Amino acid sequence: MLEHANKRTERAGVxxxxxxxxxxxxxxxxxxxxxxxxxxxxxxxxxxxxxxxxVGVLSGGLGILAILERGRVRRPSPGHIxxxxxxxxxxxxxxxxxxxxxxxxxxxxxxxxxxxxxLIWEFASRDREQMRLLQAYVLGTxxxxxxxxxxxxxxxxxxxQRYAGARLDANDLGLMMALSIPVSYYLLIQNKxxxxxxxxxxxxxxxxxxxxxxxxxxTLASLIALSIVPLTHARLTVRQRIAVLLTVSLLVCGxxxxxxxxxxxxxxxxxxxxxQGTLTGRTVIWKAGWxxxxxxxxxxxxxxxxxxxxxRVLAQPIRTNQDVVLQAPPAHNTFLSxxxxxxxxxxxxxxxxxxxxxxxxxxxxxxxxxLWIVFLGxxxxxxxxxxxxxxxxxxxxFGLLMAQCGTTARKRPRQSHASSLAAPExxxxxxx
Numbered sequence: 233m234l235e236h237a238n239k240r241t242e243r244a245g246v247x248x249x250x251x252x253x254x255x256x257x258x259x260x261x262x263x264x265x266x267x268x269x270x271x272x273x274x275x276x277x278x279x280x281x282x283x284x285x286x287v288g289v290l291s292g293g294l295g296i297l298a299i300l301e302r303g304r305v306r307r308p309s310p311g312h313i314x315x316x317x318x319x320x321x322x323x324x325x326x327x328x329x330x331x332x333x334x335x336x337x338x339x340x341x342x343x344x345x346x347x348x349x350x351l352i353w354e355f356a357s358r359d360r361e362q363m364r365l366l367q368a369y370v371l372g373t374x375x376x377x378x379x380x381x382x383x384x385x386x387x388x389x390x391x392x393q394r395y396a397g398a399r400l401d402a403n404d405l406g407l408m409m410a411l412s413i414p415v416s417y418y419l420l421i422q423n424k425x426x427x428x429x430x431x432x433x434x435x436x437x438x439x440x441x442x443x444x445x446x447x448x449x450x451t452l453a454s455l456i457a458l459s460i461v462p463l464t465h466a467r468l469t470v471r472q473r474i475a476v477l478l479t480v481s482l483l484v485c486g487x488x489x490x491x492x493x494x495x496x497x498x499x500x501x502x503x504x505x506x507x508q509g510t511l512t513g514r515t516v517i518w519k520a521g522w523x524x525x526x527x528x529x530x531x532x533x534x535x536x537x538x539x540x541x542x543x544r545v546l547a548q549p550i551r552t553n554q555d556v557v558l559q560a561p562p563a564h565n566t567f568l569s570x571x572x573x574x575x576x577x578x579x580x581x582x583x584x585x586x587x588x589x590x591x592x593x594x595x596x597x598x599x600x601x602x603l604w605i606v607f608l609g610x611x612x613x614x615x616x617x618x619x620x621x622x623x624x625x626x627x628x629x630f631g632l633l634m635a636q637c638g639t640t641a642r643k644r645p646r647q648s649h650a651s652s653l654a655a656p657e658x659x660x661x662x663x664x
Contacts, residue, residue: 254298259355261291266368271375271398295351314585322535329534338536349631377437393494395444406450407614409438413457414606436486446495449617460606514564520545532575566615592637
């Protein structure tokens, strides 16, 4: 009877959240956006942007129409409020920006990213839609991953002795793949049969792609991603453990078969770069960025002004170990980029958002909770050497995390209500 009450309450909640026809179209465009994130640079439209941007505009239009048809919006979570304040500060920084043209461009990008997070909140409020968006991202990595392997087999280097498909930067692609590893693993243990083999192959492809990019930061992030295996091992069935062991074996075989010696040689320099090197010029950029922060500590130099201003501070252009000269280098550290561009105020908002996301995991089911703990660890390690506060994967996964937390929060009152409905029936059975 308790089970019956649970199902009855849960079914009533689900039915009240069914999407309309227009809502389903809006969610379908969101699915396409998630699918295109990891290969968006492969297709560009002249005077417009990437394919993902086109899908994003479509998603925004359909989403607004669907919300107007529904006649209501969901109450935002604390995370959404913090994201909105962060975007507002970036837009307002135009008033004091040292590079106002770039700040205006960045502010428009932030508004689009905020809308993506909001649409996920509105149209992926149930486990089913959230799972489909995770699947879309994982499936999208097949495009850039297969293209990377193809470039390697055809000896087409993206940069010196490094390979990256879909016209992506090798470091960005490496982190996109690293982020997909815990997600694909989570989907793997949730499925079986042919579908499970899809995720098993994706894990092999993701690991191989990370090594082909020879990205040291992405490789470290991937090692963090693999920690989800021992963290969840105790909760797996014997069949699931065998499947995981098979997947790991395939990953090792893929790495040995496809990854060239040049990638291993570059990755082997990671300890020496930490101890004695400049992390391919990053430490020089970080010192220059710190000087800018000291001159503008509270409100920063304006969103998207880091590149231009650091290039003026540097005594000489940055030269990488491949003799590539960077005239206007990015921050190569998301936290430093936010600190310099938006000052202590923007940095505090950004860090508070991360803390709120981490604390919101407490009520989640164990497996789901471990997925997001590992994901946040991968993200923090990965963005410590990349400028990713304005990248789509960051805002997509943050939006999806908030949606899952919202779903978990809604389930708790329903379960309590179901228990209260069943309590009289249980007392009657005990009495009889």
